[in-house]
Amino acid sequence: MPGIDESLLEAMRLPGARGASLVDWISGLALGAVGEAPGGDWEATAAETAELGRYVAESGSLAAGAAPGAAEPGAGPGAEPGKEPAVEDMIATTADAYHLLRFVSTPFDSTVFLHLWLDRNDGNLALARIRLAEMADRLVLG
DSSP states (O other), rough: OOHHHHHHHHHTTTTTEEEEEEEEETEEEEEEEEEEOOOOOHHHHHHHHHHHHHHHHHGGSSSSTTTTTTSOOTTTSSSSSOOOOOOOOEEEESEEEEEEEEEEESSOOOOOOEEEEEETTTTOOHHHHHHHHHHHHHOOOO
């Protein structure tokens, strides 16, 4: 089972990969990063994507099977240890790239996600989603 560095290097082998990181969306810190950073700074990128990831992860209205009024605020990945994240992944599209955030289920608090920065012309978004999901399932933190 691969650790953080091995998983990020595996992500960089995807066609069109520009950079990859593992981000803790509570602290806003990059736990690991490889390749180029969007904007040139992995720390700033981690903090910014953590804000976005935290908002989406804690949004009760995006939970699987959410009915009006049924989801509780904070029912995101960190709400119940060992429980599957309510949101699997998120894609932000820019003029020249995709940013794919894949939430990672962990036995403790599930407050991390893999961030893949993918070139829009050279990358394959469908393949990247599949591979990032596989990496997230195999990732060993600790």
